[in-house]
Amino acid sequence: MIVVENLYLDLGKFKLQGASLEARKGEYLVVLGPSGAGKTLLLECIAGLRNPTRGCIVVDGVDVTSFPPEKRELAYVPQDYALWPHMTVYNNIAYPLRCRKFSEAEIRRRVKWVAEELEISHLLNRKPGTLSGGEKQRVALARALVWNPKAILLDEPTAALDPALKSSAWKLLKKLHSKLKFTAIHVTHNLAEAATLAEKAAFMYNGVIVKQGRLDDVLATPEASIYLGDANVYRGKVMQRRGGETVVDVYGTKIVTVADAMPGEEIVLMLRPEDILLLEKPASTSARNTLKVTVEELEPRGPLMLVRVKHGDLKLKAYVTKSSSEHLELKPGKQLYASFKAATVKRIA
Amino acid sequence: MNKLITFFGILSFIILFFLAYPLLALVLSVNLKLLDYAVKSPVAVKALTLTLEAATFSTFLLLFLGVPLAYILARYSFKGKGFIEALIDLPLVIPHAVVGIMLLIAFGPRTGLGGLLEGLGVVLENSFWAIVAVFMFVGAPLLIDCAKDGFASVNPSLEGVARCMGAGPARVFITVSLPLAARSIFTGALLAWARAMSEVGALLIIAYYPKTVNVLVIEWFNTYGLGYAVALTAILLLISITVFVILRALLRWKH
DSSP states (O other): OEEEEEEEEEOSSSEEEEEEEEEOTTOEEEEEOOTTSSHHHHHHHHHTSSOOSEEEEEETTEEOTTSOGGGTTEEEEOTTTTOOTTSOHHHHHHHHHHHTTOOHHHHHHHHHHHHHHTTOGGGTTSOGGGSOHHHHHHHHHHHHHTTOOSEEEEESTTTTSOHHHHHHHHHHHHHHHHHHOOOEEEEESOHHHHHHHOSEEEEEETTEEEEEESHHHHHTSHHHHHHHOSOEEEEEEEEEEETTEEEEEETTEEEEEOOOOOTTOEEEEEEOGGGOEEESSOOOOSOSEEEEEEEEEEEEETTEEEEEEEETTEEEEEEEEHHHHHHTTOOTTOEEEEEEOGGGOEEOO | OHHHHHHHHHHHHHHHHHHHHHHHHHHHTOOHHHHHHHHHOHHHHHHHHHHHHHHHHHHHHHHHHHHHHHHHHHHOOOTTHHHHHHHHHGGGTSOHHHHHHHHHHHHSTTSHHHHHHHHTTOOOSSSHHHHHHHHHHHHHHHHHHHHHHHHHTSOHHHHHHHHHTTOOHHHHIIIIIHHHHHHHHHHHHHHHHHHHHHOOHHHHHHOOSSOOHHHHHHHHHHHTOHHHHHHHHHHHHHHHHHHHHHHHHHHHHHO
16 A cells, blocks of 8 residues: 655656645555646656655555655666666566575566566567557566555556557556556556556646546546546446447446446546536437436536536536526536436547 | 759868878778888887777776766756766866866875875876876766767656665666666767877876877877888777777667
């Protein structure tokens, strides 16, 4: 478990101004935020590569704030992967094991295991300079996983990959995490990446973690709205696919979409707030999704009103005009129906 | 554009001719009989061996003392860094005879520090150590600057990740920083060695004896005339160029 409390560090352009977060053992925490928010600085402080001026970092109950990086047992994967170009892939992966004085036989066994897990066995004798971006990423992950650290710190690990490779890299990270159950703190500015991977999310803005928790709660913060807009983003599990429609379970609610996906697959959906219709009574329309919802909050958005509604555990954000808001007499606690077409629910990952 | 390139080509030819022709002139003016005399002369062989030994030894000493300094300069910012960098480059602009005089009045046996060194068996006047001191002084900027550039070109995240993977600072330096900067350090060492092989001005002041080959060239020129000096110079040139070519080839092969 990693607890970061009230970190401060000022490097001029980048700063931490009291950043705090918590990642439980085995949890995949994604820190989302715009460029310049201090995400990399936060990871570097946790890794021990920079010393915060205030605050503390606790790993498994031990305050490691004053520990050098090699004593923290935290693997760091920077954005450029930082593979050592003069060593073969094998020696890159074996390096942390050699630092821990493992026997050569044990090193061979572990490198073989992790190389098979990441499907890079055929690359072991190659030098990093001859690898593609996706291969480099796998090698960097193998090097981080092979010695079973207390947590893995991932800094925008897919930023250097092209869009097609990004999605397979997310799948790989997800598969590895569900199998190996490592603790991860992953920073990114990519919403789809966060939605795909996050068991818990945090939003970082201006050197502070403004909110951490469930992704939709995090996205509901004003800071996240400024940066990401008011889009509804959910991760759900595909229940069934029939007749061109896909039914996805999102926080216990069945959402119908036309997105192509296989039953059992976990996918990320996005629904724009302007595509949601709020009704006083259920109406007979072509929309395949109609949910009974309760108004939680109203927020003015220029000429519009952002209405936060809830259906069970599912939270939705919808736009209405101010006159509609008055006509519907919207206020917290009011019960309504939210309706949206299957075609408006887009798959983003 | 073509006219410009033609003009640049003419200028380039002039400078290349200026650099190459003296080499050719030297080779063409060698008297084989005098060359044979020089090769078989015990004094010349001794001077040549001494020069090679002192140049190699001073280069290794410079590596030992200069590489850590280069690493610090490449990796850290601190007050007075600019002054230290200027100090390192100073030997490049000091006239050679002045270097000899400076070393003599700083470390010569009649000085306080020189007296202490003499007590340790290191006499810095007319000795092997005095030659080494001169070679180190003139070669230091070349080696330290090259090594510093080499370390500066190593991405700090390569070192940072090694620390996170469990390596202490010494292990990171030996396994990551040093191998990645090795090419620049090797180039710097090569330049420092070549600079040492060519030094004579400072040696005339602080270490006329034991005679290094360049001092002997001057002595033969003054005593026996140009022919003898040319013969000895040709041997020195051949050895320097051979070593230089072999090391450069080795460097390319390793790269």
